[in-house]
Each structure stands twice: as structure tokens, then as C-alpha cells.
Amino acid sequence: MVLIGVLALQGDFAEHKAKLASLGAKTFEIRQLKDLEEPLDGLVLPGGESTVQGKLLRDLGLLKPLQEKIKQGLPVLGTCAGLILLSEKVENQTDNYLGTLPVTVKRNAYGRQLGSFHANLDFAKLGQVPATFIRAPYISEVRDGVEILSQHDGKIVAARYQNQVGLSFHPEVDDNDIVHSYFLKICQTK
Template sequence: MVPVIGVLALQGDVREHVAAVTACGDVRAVPVRRPSELDAVDALVIPGGESTTMSRLLETFDLLDPLRKRIAGGMPAYGSCAGMILLANEVLDGRPDQQQLGGLDVVVRRNAFGRQVDSFETDLEFTGVAGEPVRAVFIRAPWVESTGAEVEVLASVPQRTASGADAGAAAGRAVAVRQGPVLATAFHPELTGDTRVHALFCRMVRDLAAAV
């Protein structure tokens, strides 16, 4: 049976994520906006956007509690940028009313890289992704301040960005992590045309389905 991977379709690069998941092959990608649609998927991608707005939309669409329960129950999930923030157990510099989905035993700093004008790109060595380094696009991105014992760091910011600039305080910060069936990146792989990060997530989903 072909696994069905949902893409949370409340905000962000929904079409791009659907296309990247579809390119993996042997999976089916569908948008998710309602609890009934969430019930029908085997895994979920949580796009970037604005994390506090997304948490409010999750409540408005009655998805917050069902999604928390699915993730706590072992459903594979992948979050990019704001998706990483939502999946973190703890967020620094978040709003008091911001809701978390959990799933990652990490502390994340929201908008750690600065404002929209501070967006940048760099190349990352990424554990689990074969071939050349992954080009990472950071847009008002978070970074991981600390990780729990069960969290694997898959990628960290190098000392210098792709333009040759010193990464400064960002150097060495974790920007891709995994804990069991939950994967997160601080950057947007859906914007580059490189589907290898999505392919990693699709393999995670297929492996879990095969083990059941």
C-alpha cells in the first residue's frame, strides 16, 4: 500500500512541498486542512510561514489537538522553518499564546537569524543525504539552541556562508535534527528544487510503514 503524506495547507509553501514529496515516488502527497483529512494520512509535512499565525490557524481549524495526538502516537512529521518551531518542545522568544505540537526534545530560538532582510543561503553537510552538500535557504529562520539525548543533529551552520561571509553567532548552530519519526530543518529545501531532504523523509515514512 502506498503511504499517504499530507502537507499542512494553512500557510506557507504548500504547492512546493506537495511537488517535492510527489517527486520522491512510491508515496502520495495530499493537502491537509481538516481533521478528517489528517485522519487519512500516514505522515505530515509542516511548511514554513509565521509560527504564531500557524498555531492560531491550527486552533481555528480544530487541528491542534488531533495533530498533537498523532505526533505523540508516532506519526512521522517533517517541519521546515516555522514547522521546526511548532515541533519543538520549547521555543525562546515566542509569544505567550503560541502553541506547540511537540515531537522534538529541542529548544529552538525563533527568528534566530534575524529579519527578512537577513535571509541568506549556505551549503550544508547533511547526515543521511548522499552526494554534494545541501543548499539551504534561510528566511527569518530559527536555530536549535539545545537538544535532548534522543535527538540527532543532522546539519549545522558552517563557519562561512555560501557567499564567503563569516556566519558569526550562527556558526555551529544545529539547523537540521531528527528524533525517531520526526524530522525538522530551519531552512526551506522546497525552494531549491533539491528534493533530497524530502526523499529522506519519504524513506523514513516507508521504513516505518514496512515495519508495522
């Protein structure tokens, strides 16, 4: 059975856990350094507030250990704020967080909460995927080795680099498990 750690410092981690459990994965919450002693097959960085999550990652001593695990090939799915945490560069921000995904993101690119919307996306290898965008970022630049998985209105909203998948949207809130199934396949073949 695949064991997926879900960062549970803030944000919509419960929805990811429920979606993964419905697909047969075992999940546990990552809240402190000792939680990283579990033998992870994958990691989910949920949506929420990236600045709060980033600060907590630093304060709890989780940032560097997670960064090392990802660099060593641990599969990771970052959604919305999770994408920002993974990104090598964040527009109009001097520092980054994990910085393992070689992309630049634009935070709150679609506006505030009232700018939230739903779309059906063409997603590489998966066909049509429902996508809910909530105060979402988008990827403004990709570097060598990054595969663009999906775009919306000419903006990159999903990308993959090695075992890292970054999404602008929230697949955990839609009644569809195609993106989580895709991620679990990455975890099973690492």
C-alpha cells in the same frame, strides 16, 4: 504508494507538495479536522508564519489530533515555521504548539527577510545539502535522544528525534530533492 499530508493553512505548502509528487508520493492538503481521516504515512509542516499556523491549528481543532498522531509515531517533516510548531520550547515565548520535538528553538534567529541566505550544509548520512534560510530559526538546545543532523556556523539547523525531522531551512525551494527523499524513506520504514 506513500500518502503524505501537507498542512495547508498558510505558508509554502504547494512547494512541498510538488517536490513530494515529483518523487512519486501522493499528497493531500490538511485544512480541517475531517482531512485527518485519511490514512497518513507522513506529515509535512511547511514554512510560513508559525504564530498564524499555531493559532489556526488551535482554532480548527487540529492541534491535539496532530500531536497525538505524531506521538504515536507518524513521521513528520517540519521546515522553518514547521520546526517551531514541533518544538517543545520556543525561546522568549511562554507556550508552544505541538511540543513533540524535544528541542528549544530561537525564532527569527538570523534576522528579518533581508537576512535570508543560502548555504551548502554537511548533513548527516546525506552529504552536502543546499539550504535556503528565510527568517529562519535555529535550534538552541537539544534534549536526550535528539540526533543533530546539521549545523551552520556552530548553530544547529537540522535535527531528528524518532520519526520527527526539524529543519531551520526550506528544502522545498532548492533544486534538489535529497531531504524530501530522506523523509520519504522514514515514512516507508515506519
